[in-house]
Amino acid sequence: MLVRKVQFENFRNLIDGAVELDEGINVIYGSNGMGKTNFIETMWIIGGRRSFRGVKDNALIKITNGKRENSARICARFFSENREQTAEMILGAKKTATLNGVDLPLASKMQEHFHSVVFSPTDLELVEDSPQIRRKWLDDTISAMRPKYDEVLSLYRKCLDQRNAVLKNYFDNKNSAEMMLEIYDHHLSSYGEFLIKQRRLYLKAVSDLIPPIFEGLSRGSEQFELEYACGSGCGLREELAIALKTARENDIKYASTTVGPHRDDVTLNINGLNVKTFASQGQKRSAVLALKLCEAQIVENNTDERPIILLDDVMSELDTYRRDYVLNKITGGQVFITCCEQSTVDIQRRGKTFFVENGKVTEK
Ligand SMILES: Nc1ncnc2c1ncn2[C@@H]1O[C@H](COP(=O)(O)OP(=O)(O)OP(=O)(O)O)[C@@H](O)[C@H]1O
Ligand SMILES: [Mg+2]
The missing domain is CATH 1.20.1050.90 (RecF/RecN/SMC, N-terminal domain)
Known part of the structure; x- marks a missing residue:
């Protein structure tokens, strides 16, 4: 499957907006605390999942000056099951999901239609x-x-x-x-x-x-x-x-x-x-990343749909060769990668690059 566009309102620190995505590699870069992880989290949450950062849904709704908005909304236009589809997820007192205009009985049901695999630094515990x-x-x-x-x-x-x-x-x-x-x-x-x-x-x-x-x-x-x-x-x-x-x-x-x-x-x-016991930091990251890439392949073999792959902060501690592999050699699917360093963006040879600053996501 492919996510063509994601739109968000009142989601964490992100400034409301819509982003057109690349079919292959999407690199999201910027300084610490700017909203890079928040941005890729939108694509996990719209898939009917709980946050990969282990927080409750209401932590995802925007807080400004100590006041929480009533609800957050994420919308995605995506291609899956051989057709263009739209998904909408509203996080409020209740979490509700709509697929192609039809309400789903449970927001978690979206998982059956919107496939994603995530690598997050907490996965190193694996x-x-x-x-x-x-x-x-x-x-x-x-x-x-x-x-x-x-x-x-x-x-x-x-x-x-x-x-x-x-x-x-x-x-x-x-x-x-x-x-x-x-x-x-x-x-x-x-x-x-x-x-x-x-x-x-x-x-x-x-x-x-x-x-x-x-x-x-x-x-x-x-x-x-x-x-x-x-x-x-x-x-x-x-x-x-x-x-x-x-x-x-x-x-x-x-x-x-x-x-x-x-x-x-x-x-x-x-x-x-x-x-x-023995592996280095980079080797551990590579091991978990490899397990996640396999998971994506196995999901694809089972469902005939390639899940989107969200890689949060996978690049730190990887050498240039390994970063080049992640950016330029992973084939056959849509990937989202967050990173902090300009040097990573410099070796990116395909796809789109997005810069995130104080919650504003801009295509470069
Ligand atoms: N519900 C919320 N409302 C408003 N701001 C929020 C909310 N949740 C998180 N934030 C803010 O989002 C920012 C963190 O965003 P995020 O985790 O996406 O950063 P990042 O760019 O991935 O940084 P890093 O490079 O350190 O991983 C913090 O400033 C945090 O205060
Ligand atoms: Mg982050």
């Missing part, structure tokens, strides 16, 4: 933080593409909570607890197998797509490998059942389930070395 973040990344990304995954994940979590409750009260009635554990282990193994299979499939798709991207970014000098780190062998139903049985004594002691997909991780290595 390679820097705990396994929980990587599991969340897998769960969110796969759920967005496969509603069945989300369903099974909910069932798994519910069952896990119930098993943990039984473990907690195990000594109140051992016989009944053992019986309940048998039942929960059976369900957890079956849901768990499904989740692990889907996670492996997603990571396999990423692993297949990543080599050319990472080679491109690193001038062929680095290889980025991902592997599902499963605490129960291959994660087959029988293996999970055995792992749960073996862990039971321990689980009773700690009143918590210690094996299963809720404890798994993804190992990320560059040239055989763990990213979290």
